[in-house]
Amino acid sequence: MDSYRELITEASKFLKDKGADSPFLDALLLMAYAAGDISKEKIITMYPATVPADTKAKFKEYIEKRARGIPVSYIRKRKEFYGLEFFVDESVLVPRPDTEVIVDYTLKLIRENPNLKRIHDVCTGSGCMAIAIKKNASHSIEMSVSDISQDALSVCKKNSLSILGHPLPAVVSDLLLSVNGKFDIIVSNPPYVTTEETSKIKQKGSPEPSLALDGGKDGLELIRKLVPQALELLSPGGYLIFEHHDAQAEESNKICREAGFKQVACLRDLAGRRRATVAQKPYEPD
Known part of the structure; x- marks a missing residue:
């Protein structure tokens, strides 16, 4: 099972390899959006918890968009x-x-x-x-x-x-x-x-x-x-x-x-x- 910390860490490494300027912040913001549009501070407090399947699927979709060059702002609107x-x-x-x-x-x-x-x-x-x-x-x-x-x-x-x-x-x-x-x-x-x-x-x-x-x-x-x-x-x-x-x-x-x-x-x-x-x-x- 994947925790919030593990998925964000993995995604930030992936985005860094793709040339993102702020890979960790991007991953954190997109996880907060995937988790119900909550604050990034709230996500940090949830680090040890297991990510629900639907949130994980949304997060993967958003990270793939970001890796293709779509700004976080467009993804979050x-x-x-x-x-x-x-x-x-x-x-x-x-x-x-x-x-x-x-x-x-x-x-x-x-x-x-x-x-x-x-x-x-x-x-x-x-x-x-x-x-x-x-x-x-x-x-x-x-x-x-x-x-x-x-x-x-x-x-x-x-x-x-x-x-x-x-x-x-x-x-x-x-x-x-x-x-x-x-x-x-x-x-x-x-x-x-x-x-x-x-x-x-x-x-x-x-x-x-x-x-x-x-x-x-x-x-x-x-x-x-x-x-x-x-x-x-x-x-x-x-x-x-x-x-x-x-x-x-x-x-x-x-x-x-x-x-x-x-x-x-x-x-x-x-x-x-x-x-x-x-x-x-x-x-x-x-």
Whole structure:
């Protein structure tokens, strides 16, 4: 008979051999899910106990999925972001801690200036940024979202209802082309992975949508389109804040300056990597 400890230990070794970054944690979380979606702390207290046959079968199924490259978040259908739990499926990217730097900076801006009330999240995906900003804002703000994928907006609506209690205004749009209105802040985690790297990711079996990853030959094609569109929709003095790779920071800054933004800077994550660019629209035209 197999105990929880034995099965988790065996599975973590198997996942390690398959190249998983955090094999033990993955195995622990998947066992907790298989055992009735209980906490991983509870599973640890159950280590000596024998695993029921149905739980063992589910656990084996989940471990096999993880070994094929399916993220734990997709298997469990949820991911924590900014202290909130979000539903995720294969129509959206799994929220990542790197993106929290944009939420932090946006909340800082609206704390310092309560007049920054109209905020839009483009390429919203699961809605993690928009919902986290809305949930943690120090005063009432008008938050809206857009995405090219209707399936992604359905996931965003599901998360909005469960976390905020109401849906956010949403529109299907290729970047900002179908978005109307003026905004004080526009935030985005646009596709910025190169086409070549996206192909490699998909070949490894990742189920994350190419639509949310592929940023063209150098990863910056959509950013080049987004920046001037955002400039048009921002109020004077408004901010554009978008995510990118550390290696894309200098070019992203250059794109913003050439489009007409004046105050441009990088935002760094806890590891010191330049994970986002913030650009302010001039108050007066040149």
